[in-house]
Amino acid sequence: MRNAPSNESTPYTYTRPTSATFTGKGLLGYSFGPLNQKDLEIYYVEVEKGHDTFMVSRKIARTYYVLAGSGYFTIDNRKYDVIPGVLVEVPPQVEYCYSGKMTLLILSKPRWFSGNDTHTRWNPDVLVREGPYGVDHSSWTTKLVRAKILGKSPTSFFLRLNERLWRRLPSSLAGLRPMLSYGALVNTLARMHRVRAQALSTYFLRNRPELEQIRRLLETKGKGETLRVAVLACSTGAAAYSVAWTIRSARPDLKLILHAVDISRQAVEFAEQGVYSRTRPELTNTDIFDRVHAAEMDELFLQNGDVVSVKPWIKDGITWHVGDAGEPEMLDILGPQDIVVANNFICHMDPFEAENCLRNIARMINPGGHLFVSGIDLDVRVKVARDLKWQPVQELLEEIHDGDSSCKVCWPCHYGGLEPLNKRRADWKIRYASVFQVGSIPPAQSMRNDENAQITETLYDTEPNCLTPSN
Numbered sequence: 001m002r003n004a005p006s007n008e009s010t011p012y013t014y015t016r017p018t019s020a021t022f023t024g025k026g027l028l029g030y031s032f033g034p035l036n037q038k039d040l041e042i043y044y045v046e047v048e049k050g051h052d053t054f055m056v057s058r059k060i061a062r063t064y065y066v067l068a069g070s071g072y073f074t075i076d077n078r079k080y081d082v083i084p085g086v087l088v089e090v091p092p093q094v095e096y097c098y099s100g101k102m103t104l105l106i107l108s109k110p111r112w113f114s115g116n117d118t119h120t121r122w123n124p125d126v127l128v129r130e131g132p133y134g135v136d137h138s139s140w141t142t143k144l145v146r147a148k149i150l151g152k153s154p155t156s157f158f159l160r161l162n163e164r165l166w167r168r169l170p171s172s173l174a175g176l177r178p179m180l181s182y183g184a185l186v187n188t189l190a191r192m193h194r195v196r197a198q199a200l201s202t203y204f205l206r207n208r209p210e211l212e213q214i215r216r217l218l219e220t221k222g223k224g225e226t227l228r229v230a231v232l233a234c235s236t237g238a239a240a241y242s243v244a245w246t247i248r249s250a251r252p253d254l255k256l257i258l259h260a261v262d263i264s265r266q267a268v269e270f271a272e273q274g275v276y277s278r279t280r281p282e283l284t285n286t287d288i289f290d291r292v293h294a295a296e297m298d299e300l301f302l303q304n305g306d307v308v309s310v311k312p313w314i315k316d317g318i319t320w321h322v323g324d325a326g327e328p329e330m331l332d333i334l335g336p337q338d339i340v341v342a343n344n345f346i347c348h349m350d351p352f353e354a355e356n357c358l359r360n361i362a363r364m365i366n367p368g369g370h371l372f373v374s375g376i377d378l379d380v381r382v383k384v385a386r387d388l389k390w391q392p393v394q395e396l397l398e399e400i401h402d403g404d405s406s407c408k409v410c411w412p413c414h415y416g417g418l419e420p421l422n423k424r425r426a427d428w429k430i431r432y433a434s435v436f437q438v439g440s441i442p443p444a445q446s447m448r449n450d451e452n453a454q455i456t457e458t459l460y461d462t463e464p465n466c467l468t469p470s471n
């Protein structure tokens, strides 16, 4: 006898989640499970115009079944019309995309993992990358870098080859001047080649020296004072909880007003719960506890088998927002902040969009307040820092720069990779700083600034061409 369908999942049945598991431009995706078949993932997707980018899957084979609507798939440069009832099989290593207003059921085997998909170009049916958010994708150099011969991209091949070689390179060689110059060239190609795409990946205590620098900034605060902090692009919460833990354990007397913001509703709803599985990556596909020691797990979380919950003294009082850090309204929503943390999302934007976003973020900071910003194109950061006359904080500069291993390992073959710190550059003190004091500094607040003030003088007296590598 069959049980009546219910809206509860059982060991054998799965219901669609009520909120989307992933989103794109005009696309809502819901993931069933996790299924008992560990190597299979099934999604229900509603799409308005199509997938925003063309993709090449490294290992995953995907099967699409059209439930409703109509459109077409472009696979290996050929178009295939689809209507309800049609099944489409897309093997790995083939460039593809889909367009149309459709409802799709998608099987992914094996399950999605970070690094599987390379986004090769925008889907013109979904996004026309012109106007304020566009970059010059039509320049002949970009076209050349993205060109294909017999359906294969020579740049892709070159980057993959370099990735392999670079991983094997002893660090003593990787730091040599010719290798750094070669790496910079490879990274320029990587940035031109890849279409950028956002991801939710995050870690608790992701960059320890950065948290230490936040702690040091608190030393100038008087007993019981109010501290306003915004963590932008908080993903599933790890970044916001790490900052809250640092501040609340160092200075329990402060009145902390902490806002956490992310553009993904699904990430924010998840983050707000503060409940995580120890063993099963949820939404992020990263091992979010990878950098947390056992003693810190005990301090941060209440643990119940596989399930861990952020302790109330860390979690309570955080205000969560779904919002775009690049939108001017953000300042009205959050109000001016003493510290803004904006890490690892601006690198996924084209340079023009990145610069606008960073300038908007700067508006959220009180004069004399601090901005923590890493995971961004260094040229964009330096340009805005110089224009707005930010003071790069020199304390722990090198430690913070090297403090997040996931960005370092991606260089030079991924656009988000972090360039190794190179003190031979005349501009290294601004180029590699990821903490800045923003706006004019009220005299009473000028903390640990004697050294910085001197550095700033030197930086802003320097010729503009100090951006050019001196190697």
Ligand SMILES: C[S@@+](CC[C@H](N)C(=O)[O-])C[C@H]1O[C@@H](n2cnc3c(N)ncnc32)[C@H](O)[C@@H]1O
Pocket (backbone or CB within 6 Å): 198, 199, 200, 201, 202, 203, 206, 232, 233, 234, 235, 236, 238, 239, 261, 262, 263, 264, 267, 323, 324, 325, 326, 342, 343, 344, 345
């Ligand atoms: C790679 S995660 C980084 C998470 C966290 N900041 C960290 O460093 O671990 C990028 C996050 O940025 C969010 N994001 C992307 N664009 C955004 C925007 N314009 N405003 C706010 N959040 C954004 C994404 O939804 C995602 O959660």
